[in-house]
Amino acid sequence: MSTSPIQFAYWVPNVSGGLVVSKIEQRTHWDIDYNRKLAQIAERAGFAYALSQIRFTAGYGAEYQHESVSFSHALLAATERLKVIAAVLPGPWNPALLAKQIATIDQLTGGRIAVNIVSGWFKGEFTAIGEPWLEHDERYRRSEEFIRALKGIWTTDGFSFAGDFYRFRDYTLRPKPLQKPHPEIFQGGSSRAARDMAARVSDWYFTNGNTPEGIQAQVDDIRAKAAVYGHKVKIGVNAFIIARDTEAEARAVLQEIIDKADPEAVNAFGDAVKQAGKASPEGEGNWAKSSFEDLVQYNDGFRTNLIGTPEQIAERIVALKAVGVDLVLAGFLHFQEEVAYFGEKVLPLVRALEARGETIPQAVTA
Template identity: 30%
Template sequence: MRYGYWAPVFGGWLRNLPEEDGAAGWESMSRLVRRSEEIGYDLTLIAELNLNDIKGVQAPALDAWSTAAALAAVTRSIELMVAVRPNFHQPALFAKAAANIDNIAGGRLALNVVSSWWAKEATSYGLQFDEHDDRYARTSEWLQVVDGLWREPQFSFSGRYYTLDEAIVEPKPIKRPRPVIYAGGESDAAKTMIARQCDAYVMHGDTPEHIKLKIADMRERRGREGLPPMQYGMAAYSIVRDSEAEALAEQARITTIPGLEAGAPPPGFANFDQWLSGTQLERELKIQEYSVSNRGLRPQLVGTPERIADRVEAYEDAGLDLLLLQMSPQFEEMERFSAQVIRPRPN
């Protein structure tokens, strides 16, 4: 298993505890990511949202790509998996900038391609927001352009969304034939696009049984395309404690939503509700999961180190390659997880 984590672009990842880790900032981000290399983490996911989806739209949110460029210069080994939303980036200019960041990082850049879900954010910034299947059509074309520019000396393209005439991207990314492209999605349109054009499939948190079924489905789709095997990752929230009772008490603390029953929920609740109504999910996303994003508590990485190690093994048996972890307070909990779960286990 490889271990990754969500970088604190919002300062923290719990929606109903606004002051859990303080405001987002470069100093704390840099310190955390540099330390994570030392204690065994393989990858950091840098989310891209210009409005703060977790703490409320008025709260700070670090820009993903300038942060990634800075982290590329101050880290040495960790994979930088940076989210990118095609409707926010002209693909040829993006391919040029991302190739440069990959060179700064020595070949450690990866993409997490996200077909935007948040209409309010797009319209706030004056950008196009496509309907569901159109979003994946745009993403597919966008990926064709970026991939062609990274592979070919010159690249021309004429499509529904983008047109290029003998465009050049030099230097190319160090990672050949291209940086790893991760993507997630649960609709048929998303899975079809990912199986054809991406290298790794990332999922919301779920049980080992459901993850095994999802991996089997994607393996079948990938096989029909005649392409090499994919990597598989999953989001999860972890609470490691010396006893089950301590871990469950912490889970209860972070999942209490203040003000909900009184009709005065936290600022981000309306954004969550809009996202819920704008997606096509295979199973209903429960409102009580609002406090932890990406269905992070469903994997049940909550308990003693031994219990969590057993759960990790179950996910390995299901075919999972990568865990994308959230924890809070992040610095302290990442240290604990490393000491009690990552380091005691053989690679």
């Protein structure tokens, strides 16, 4: 278990439709005014990171999508300490372009930009914009080359690289990013290929929502493999947080979300993502084993079980930390008010438990 305080990030709603595929009211909005205010609320509440989403086409309730890198820069301009993680897709992006974009934003914002390399799950999106759709493990091979190229461009002069997907010859980027050795690199996934890639090249590994036991199995695998390469990887887990004054209130909200789920959209989303998850050779990628209820929240966020009173949620967060989680990536139904509530009611309890050195082992199976 890390001795550092567990950190918190939130999903930036730069894509319309909210974070649940349900007809329940979601008091959130994808426009810049809402998001600027949300970023400022999150910064005051104690969130260290925000993660912008990358989508190119409509689908599953996401009718509108702002581009992630430019939107992230706008949020950085509205804040002072928050670090924003811009999600990008190898394929649409070339590493030379992204390296230049991120270096510039890093210079302009005092070193507060990071990237999340998304290997891709939405085949229809790639087809719509004329990008080749690679097989599961090939997508991760391309992402690994993408990350190796980013690191090389950001840290060396006269960078040369000869891969299967990207090639560089004596390329020097100036100015380089302020952050040393380079801006943080996040990636997601649950498959063997995703874990293996993280163990070799990524700073952070995001996994879909899961139980502490399920998360620990991934943590142990990644960290054992990373040690072979002399590398260290931090772990982030997705969670949809429903914090209310009573457990009954929180559970009622969850039930309403599921009761009002849009079956057609959920099933269409499920078909798309399970194709991506099951396409891994071992059949254990993201969403490969997700139920209908799991898929109502895009990244299995209900499975992390951060649903209940502030006290219950704080205990479960500390239990996640005990199995190796360094960061909770949080989604909410009503972002502005619930991020503020989390900062006021939940986060102080987490810090108090951490200060007492408690791990709350009984919460692991709660």
